[in-house]
Amino acid sequence: MADNPSPDLDYPETDAPAAKPKKKGVKRRIFLAGSALVVGGGIFGVWWTDSSAKARANALIGGEGRHAFGSVMTIAEDDTVTVFSPHIDFGQGSHTALGQMLADELDADWDKVTIAQAPADMAFANTALAKGFLPTMTGEFAAGLIPDAVIGMMARSMPLMITGGSSAIRFTGEVAMRRTGAAVRAALVAEAADRLGVPESELTTANSVVTHAASGKSLRYGELAAGAAERSLASDPVLKTPDQWTLIGKDVFRRDIPAKVDGSAVYGIDFTLPDMRVATIAMAPVRGGTLESVDEAPAMAVKGVEKVVKLPDAVIVVGKGYWQAKKGLDALAPKWSDGGNAAVSTAAVYAAQAKLRQTAEKPDNEGGAGDVGAAFSANDVKLVVAEYKVPFLHHAMMEPFALTGHYKDGTLTLWGGLQDPLSTRTKAAKAAGLDVEKVVFNPMIMGGGFGRRFPDLVEIIDQVAVLAKQVPYPVKLIWSREEEVRHGTYRPQSSAALKASLKDGAITAMQMDYVQSGNAEGEVPFIYDIPATARRHFAYQSNQIDGPWRSVNATQIGFYTESFMDELAAAAGEDPYQFRRKHLPEGGRHQKVLDEVAKRSGWGTPLPEGTGRGIAIVESFDTIVAEVVEVALKDDGTPKVVRAFAVVDCGTTINPLNAEAQIAGGLIMGLSSAMGEQVTLDQGAVVESNFTDYPILKLADAPPVVDVHFIDSGAKTGGIGEPGLPPASPALANALAALTGKRIRNLPVLTQARA
Secondary structure (H helix, E strand, C coil), X not given: CCCCXXXXXXXXXXXXXXXXXXXXXXXXXXXXXXXXXXXCCCCCCCCCCHHHHHHHHHHHHCECCEEEECCCEEEECCCCEEEEECCCCCCCCHHHHHXXXXXXXXXCCHHHXXXXXCCCCHHHXXXXXXXXXXXXXXXXXXXXXCCHHHHHHXXXXXXXXXXXXXXXXXXXXXXXXXXXXXXXXXXHHHXXXXXXCCCHHXXXXXXXXXXXXXXXXXXXXXXXXHHHHCCCCCCCCCCCCHHHCCCCCCCCCCCXXXXXXXCCCCEHXXXXXXXXXXXXXXXXXXXXXXXXXXXXXXXXXXXXXXEEEEECCEEEEEECCHHHXXXXXXXXXXXXXXXXXXXXXXXXXXXXXXXXXXXXXXXXXXXXXXXXXXXXXXXXXXXXXXXXXXXXXXXXXXXXXXXXXXXXXXXXXXXXXXXXXXXXXXXXXXXXXXXXXXXXXXXXXXCCCCCXXXXXXXXXXXXXXXXXXXXXXXXXXXXXXXXXXXXXXXXXXXXXXXXXXXXXXXXXXXXXXXXXXXXXXXXXXXXXXXXXXXXXXXXXXXXXXXXXXXXCCHHHHHHHHHHHHHHHHHHHCCXXXXXXXXXXXXXXXXXXXXXXXXXXXCCCCCCCCCEEEEEEEEEECCEEEEEEEEEEECCCCCEEEEEEEEEEECXXXXXXXXXXXXXXXXXXXXXXXXXXCCECEECCEECCCCCCCCCCCCHHHCCCEEEEEECCCCCCCCXXXXXXXXCHHHHHHHHHHHHHCCCCCECCHHHCCCC
């Protein structure tokens, strides 16, 4: 068992629709908060001025011999630089990359740079994240009119400290880390110039030292930090050009890996406190159902069980350890209502979605350009139609939910891994009936997340808040694997109908009508150059809670679009790669990415007998990824991926080795979900319960060769954690079609007839 981290804040390294859960995303929160601020709403003054936020951050992370620069970094007198990441680590490697970006602009000695988790305090709300999302919400021009101080207050008012949306590098890194590093370097140079009595232009910096070459004098950053921290930092400092980078673009070893390899890293499920008890939970099997009754006696008769807590939709058993609590829970026979959702099933959801597409008077959202109807009705075109379906998908976190709470002296303290520490505090305070200042949250690393650990969608926060107030000791609530699989906030079950017109081998119009709870408009760009396009979203909500899953809506839209492009290529009698290529802007980034993956995969060259090859390209999170998958068949007729190729244009690659791992991991996760993953519903409840019936791809079935290549285009920095996933499923389906002649239109692949 690993040692616990310090609990201190300082340096914690249908046919039957029923319940309609509310979903809140970061973009929606930013839009609402931004709108309120722009029109002079009542947010001003709620979370201090920008200067008071900086003072509070300085007080929390500064100290004797350690000088703070806002909420981003400190420099100690021994030259140690500590970078505070507002993002939580769950294997994405962003902590190291964020440190690289700051240290490069700072000209810091990398061996003296440490990366720490930012405290869950309002002073550490992620202003850079708000600034990064604003252009998407308000437009570039409007976003540029909002002062930084107002954006800072906006971030604190939401509050905003999320990890998700491939936002760490492209927003926090570019907006906060690089600029802070450059501004602090300038302040250090100014301080050194005053002390040495020389012009700033005669000073150079490297390895945490300011040097005056003419006199041979130098000063360490640690010697200058106190004076530099008193200076005003430039709001728009001069950044290095790529030819000046010393750390950005280099394969810097990830700082989080050693502790994860030697077992010293502490996850929420590892955390312990003296006199702590452990609890586990059973929730209503049907979403929307409630607890009608339960006899506590069988659980209380189990040795080591101390308490049974009833919630409106769940029952919790508290024991001296997990084993006792689980035995007590298993002894219970609670009676549940189904909330009127007994008619909900997977088939019923698909049927309701098809009916909605056919009968709705108008879509809920739509995008596109040109006259699709006129193109379809032309006499000399060939029309192609197809329908696709994708199931609910589980996040399949290796670490099930585990959150520890301790209510003492009017304060609730929490420990665990969640994707937004500030919203965790807010939600826990509301559930416990406390002021938010009376809730302390200690963020920890997460054993997986992929969107499942956003507080807005996490029930365990409310459960622990209520539980902790009913017991006199610290208590850790652990969801069993079965409970976690059956009560997910899944990727939406979705379906789509596509139609296109072809003339002389070219697409003249394309329309997609898709049904799901979430809207992809403005999130997944349509990349092809086609005269007329229409993408129409019809909103549908079953009794399940669904929400963001890795790469969010790009997975569904990517599968639909890229599978259909192969069908259109076949209808036109053309090669799938060449067909895509001629519909992409000539000489543009997309075409270059597609050409490179075709070149590296040997597209067009003969394959071994019994092997098929598929291609797909998707843009998401400002990054373009094209993938080629080669597939063969096992003796039992099921598919096995032989090789996979990915070519990526994310603008600039900060840490190539880690970026390669993120793309390869996303590609394999995409193959896994396409191959065998699905969450199905029967009588309103989830059928699957564990990895036995929710199979994720095993090592033996993963492609032995995954070739990842990056194109350094110098474009705006894109995300890297999520964009590797969306092209995988259509590339796999297209490869199977090439091999067998059978088109896979519904996922997962293994539920259908053997390929």
